[in-house]
Amino acid sequence: MARFDLDNLVFANKDVLREDWQPDNLAERDAEMDTCASALRPLLRGNQPDNLFLYGLTGVGKTAATHALITELLDAAADVERHLEVVELNCTGITSSYQVAVNLVNEMRTGDAHSHALTTVSLEKDPLPETGHPQKRVFRELLKDFESAGGDVIVVLDEIDTIGSDDDILYELPRARKTYDIDVNLGLIGISNDFKFRENLSPKVKDSLCEKEVHFQPYDAEQLVRILEKRADRALAEGVLAEGVVPLCAAMAAQDSGSARQALRLLRIAGDFAENGPSDGDPRITEEHVRRAEEEIQRQQVVEGMEELTRHGKLVLLTVAHLEAEGETPERTKVIHQRYRQVSKREGSDPLKRRAMHDHLTDLTLQGVLTKIDDTSGRGNYNQYELDVELDSAIDALEVEFDDLTAVRETAHRNHVL
Numbered sequence: 001m002a003r004f005d006l007d008n009l010v011f012a013n014k015d016v017l018r019e020d021w022q023p024d025n026l027a028e029r030d031a032e033m034d035t036c037a038s039a040l041r042p043l044l045r046g047n048q049p050d051n052l053f054l055y056g057l058t059g060v061g062k063t064a065a066t067h068a069l070i071t072e073l074l075d076a077a078a079d080v081e082r083h084l085e086v087v088e089l090n091c092t093g094i095t096s097s098y099q100v101a102v103n104l105v106n107e108m109r110t111g112d113a114h115s116h117a118l119t120t121v122s123l124e125k126d127p128l129p130e131t132g133h134p135q136k137r138v139f140r141e142l143l144k145d146f147e148s149a150g151g152d153v154i155v156v157l158d159e160i161d162t163i164g165s166d167d168d169i170l171y172e173l174p175r176a177r178k179t180y181d182i183d184v185n186l187g188l189i190g191i192s193n194d195f196k197f198r199e200n201l202s203p204k205v206k207d208s209l210c211e212k213e214v215h216f217q218p219y220d221a222e223q224l225v226r227i228l229e230k231r232a233d234r235a236l237a238e239g240v241l242a243e244g245v246v247p248l249c250a251a252m253a254a255q256d257s258g259s260a261r262q263a264l265r266l267l268r269i270a271g272d273f274a275e276n277g278p279s280d281g282d283p284r285i286t287e288e289h290v291r292r293a294e295e296e297i298q299r300q301q302v303v304e305g306m307e308e309l310t311r312h313g314k315l316v317l318l319t320v321a322h323l324e325a326e327g328e329t330p331e332r333t334k335v336i337h338q339r340y341r342q343v344s345k346r347e348g349s350d351p352l353k354r355r356a357m358h359d360h361l362t363d364l365t366l367q368g369v370l371t372k373i374d375d376t377s378g379r380g381n382y383n384q385y386e387l388d389v390e391l392d393s394a395i396d397a398l399e400v401e402f403d404d405l406t407a408v409r410e411t412a413h414r415n416h417v418l
């Protein structure tokens, strides 16, 4: 096939399988969207809405449902001739209420406000500097801007957990009508995948932000099949899907996380393998492509996770990879530490004490690279660790940091674990 030949492609519209594609009708989230709609409906009659807090694990449709809902609400507001403005902020990297307020102001004031999926306000005012004002003053500016927007306002704060305990804004915004005497109905939608953040909210914030809480449960395999089928219909060329591919992507994602993002990613990467692999002019996505996609995703995950690791985190992972190649995992912390000391010395690093090394085992477990197994057999209670990713993926990722890992691969082959 010529390099840019457009015949025999797997994808009809690959964008439909991408993360930022907004489905017209969001399947499988009717109940959650109904609850949210009932909280926001008062706006259509010029009344104060209930604030909403949407939470659930990653990839379960919180943001997609919010976008779909706001689109419906804006249509309904236009029908009854009510002026409604929306400001959306993704709080990733924002760590304080002050920064949230400045970013909201600038979201409304700078020309690129509409680059956000939802934001509809666009004021022609100078942006605020990121620092240097008292917090109260920034809050006041924000509320003045809400008034200047000329209608009622919905503020969407996605990934709101990044502000941690610096959460004044979640208390101030819902009270703004009273405290700052502004004549705007204001609805706040907070979105988070951090369950601890929700648990740790102070009672006063909980009362105001979480007037209605909506828990998005992980999708099960059947739901993921229906979600994938809808998107695959538009994304893929006719007849390219082998039977069993969608159920396999759905089952893998349901078993692991219940995330639609993960299921879509599996299908997209499987499609890439099918489109770019040998096909005799008749490409088809097969279950084999899905399995390769899963390995590829895992490999990427480890590589990404590795980038965040310190040198000692990497040495700990290398140690567990050695043990895995020898067929010795799961293994206890004590033994891992003994091997880690040897590995560190060989790699020219001073080994950490056992407790400090154990912190790295915990971090790697939280990142999903290792699994911890409680061993209560025999005397005492031990933690054991093993890889939670394919050994092959871990070695690939480790090769970025360490020179020659051929010996680990050879050991793994000898022991039939690769």
Ligand SMILES: Nc1ncnc2c1ncn2[C@@H]1O[C@H](COP(=O)(O)OP(=O)(O)OP(=O)(O)O)[C@@H](O)[C@H]1O
Pocket (backbone or CB within 6 Å): 018, 019, 020, 021, 022, 023, 026, 027, 028, 029, 056, 057, 058, 059, 060, 061, 062, 063, 064, 065, 192, 193, 227, 260, 261, 264
């Ligand atoms: N019910 C659904 N139907 C179709 N696509 C969906 C559905 N739920 C989620 N998706 C898709 O899955 C991807 C992830 O969804 P979304 O960003 O809404 O998840 P989230 O719960 O907000 O995750 P995070 O907490 O990581 O931000 C998006 O591409 C979204 O379009």
